Amino acid sequence: MDSYKEYRKIFTLLILVLTFFYITQMMNILYYPAEIKIAKGENKSIDVLFPFSLSALHDEDTIVQSTYNQNSTKGFKKSYKIDGIEAGEAKFQLKLLGIIPVKKLDVNVVNRQLLVPGGNALGVRLNTKGVLVVAVTDVLGVDGKRYNPAKEAGIKTGDSILKINDIRIKDAEHVIELLNQIQDKKIKIVVERNKINFETEVKPIKSMQDNCYRLGIWVRDKTAGIGTLTFYDENSKTFGALGHGITDIDTGNLLNVEYGKITNAKIANIEQGKRGSPGEIRGIFYETENILGEITKNTPYGIFGIIADEFLKSNKSKAIPIGFKEEVKEGKAHILTTINNNRIERFEIEIIKTQLQQYPNQKSMTVKITDKRLLQKTGGIVQGMSGSPIIQNGKLIGAITHVFVNDPAKGYGIYIEWMLEQVISDNQINKKYANNFN
Numbered sequence: 001m002d003s004y005k006e007y008r009k010i011f012t013l014l015i016l017v018l019t020f021f022y023i024t025q026m027m028n029i030l031y032y033p034a035e036i037k038i039a040k041g042e043n044k045s046i047d048v049l050f051p052f053s054l055s056a057l058h059d060e061d062t063i064v065q066s067t068y069n070q071n072s073t074k075g076f077k078k079s080y081k082i083d084g085i086e087a088g089e090a091k092f093q094l095k096l097l098g099i100i101p102v103k104k105l106d107v108n109v110v111n112r113q114l115l116v117p118g119g120n121a122l123g124v125r126l127n128t129k130g131v132l133v134v135a136v137t138d139v140l141g142v143d144g145k146r147y148n149p150a151k152e153a154g155i156k157t158g159d160s161i162l163k164i165n166d167i168r169i170k171d172a173e174h175v176i177e178l179l180n181q182i183q184d185k186k187i188k189i190v191v192e193r194n195k196i197n198f199e200t201e202v203k204p205i206k207s208m209q210d211n212c213y214r215l216g217i218w219v220r221d222k223t224a225g226i227g228t229l230t231f232y233d234e235n236s237k238t239f240g241a242l243g244h245g246i247t248d249i250d251t252g253n254l255l256n257v258e259y260g261k262i263t264n265a266k267i268a269n270i271e272q273g274k275r276g277s278p279g280e281i282r283g284i285f286y287e288t289e290n291i292l293g294e295i296t297k298n299t300p301y302g303i304f305g306i307i308a309d310e311f312l313k314s315n316k317s318k319a320i321p322i323g324f325k326e327e328v329k330e331g332k333a334h335i336l337t338t339i340n341n342n343r344i345e346r347f348e349i350e351i352i353k354t355q356l357q358q359y360p361n362q363k364s365m366t367v368k369i370t371d372k373r374l375l376q377k378t379g380g381i382v383q384g385m386s387g388s389p390i391i392q393n394g395k396l397i398g399a400i401t402h403v404f405v406n407d408p409a410k411g412y413g414i415y416i417e418w419m420l421e422q423v424i425s426d427n428q429i430n431k432k433y434a435n436n437f438n
Contacts, residue, residue, distance in 0.1 A: 034358060036105060037324045038084035039112035046080045053098045054080045056090065063088040063109055084109035113420070114319040117389040117396050118229030118241065119336030119344035121267055123285025124303065126246055126260035126295060130162040130169040130192070131219035134250040139205045139216045150216040153202035155191060158251040161219070162197065163190035171221040179204050179213040192256065220248065223255060226265055226283040228337055228387035230399040230419065232307045234319060238423050239293050239307045242387040243399035243414045244362050245300045260295030267341060273379035273408030281339065281384030299422045301360055301414060302387065323395030325415040328354050328365060333392035335400060337385050339377055347371040351392065360418040362401045369409045380408035
């Protein structure tokens, strides 16, 4: 009887272990990427654990060829080799016990893009579309009373004023000029908020302070700073930099680009990063000198635009293949960045964590600076290094985006694919600017 109870306990424990094992596998299957990229002419192995299996949902073998590799089968694991034959999309199905559909996988065969990695220190100058409202305030009128015309008209901090009486706004001075021409007559204003335009009316108030007509707003029309070039494409003449967008310091809103430039920047000095206090690269650049390109787009995942022909001719760096997000592995890698004059240098890092992401995100991987020279010079990742390209196994896989305030040696990086998506979605705009710029 005792031996029966003992066997029963062992059997129950075995059932629990197997149940836990398969539940874990089911969760892994559910979180498996819905899309897998394979470079044309290359292959990828997909491991599937019993009782799951993988099968193609098509009969054609013009895009991919999939084979079950019996030699690589170990225990409960089956390995499927998928060869990328031609650019296109193929669909696969993960099944339970070869019968029950569990999840579909899209396998995209693409041409592996070649990009020239950057690392150049950039001066970034950006003019906003219209003017950005950074504060709404009262106006003390000549009659001694307080007014708030902008607030009454529904204008809020973070709005962009695009037109006054159908006249397109150039900059902050243009707003002042128009208001003092119109004076105390009611005016029509076109405002953009969250990428949606609306129209409102407002009557300017003559200010006791300077006898000028005001709306009760503070505005900004441009910004400037230091960053790092991530890549450029020799064929399309497009570039990407920063790995994150340029936001207004007061509102936190992404700045709407009307016009912008990137130029060569000379490193003046570096404030070392310390625990609780991020460091900073300070540089010097001149708006009209050493222009590298024109900014056409400011997104949450970087700034993008057209690279100058002169820079293309003078730069001798070689293009390297990109790495897909599924290929990024924890382990050694390096970045290219500039911390001394105009010299791009290589510094060792370690990728300590990668994220499975189906949608763009600035924080795709966690990185740690391991290079002693860089740690001694900067303390780790500092402001101005955003956009520094990350290279692993000879492939451009991403860019530095953020630093950990409490540990400057660590920070985040973005997958290069998320940056490239912004370029692809903006091809027509880029072509238009290219014709005007070169």
